[in-house]
Amino acid sequence: MGGGIxxxxxxxxxxxxxxxxxxxxxxxxxxxxxxxxxEVGWISRxxxxxxxxxxxxxxxxxPKWGHYYWFVPDTVTGPAPNGRxxxxxxxxxxxxxxxxxxxxxxxxxxxxxxxxxxxx
Numbered sequence: 001m002g003g004g005i006x007x008x009x010x011x012x013x014x015x016x017x018x019x020x021x022x023x024x025x026x027x028x029x030x031x032x033x034x035x036x037x038x039e040v041g042w043i044s045r046x047x048x049x050x051x052x053x054x055x056x057x058x059x060x061x062x063p064k065w066g067h068y069y070w071f072v073p074d075t076v077t078g079p080a081p082n083g084r085x086x087x088x089x090x091x092x093x094x095x096x097x098x099x100x101x102x103x104x105x106x107x108x109x110x111x112x113x114x115x116x117x118x119x120x
């Protein structure tokens with residue numbers, strides 16, 4: 001007879017490491033576009049972008065295709081803070097003459113403080 005406790009006590013250890021990447025940034029800029037009567041104007045901004053590479057992990061409560069965990073290497077592109085790596089967002093300030101259709105819209109009534117979108 002042995003004095004072991006094998007089969008009576010079962011020990012299990014699970015270690016999990018999680019890392020959440022999160023970023024928040026607010027930027028304020030002021031630009032002015034001068035729009036003369038009979039013109040339209042706009043300000044456009046092209047955001048600085050960054051690429052992040054890694055292995056994404058998904059976990060299913062029930063197995064999918066025989067697995068609970070799936071690991072997928074991927075690269076995603078998302079916004080980056082302005083000035084990152086010496087790169088800055090591009091800002092374009094423009095105006096142009098109204099088209100005939102835009103003039104017709106304006107002639108139909110008051111358009112003060114209204115935004116018009118021209119579809120292509």
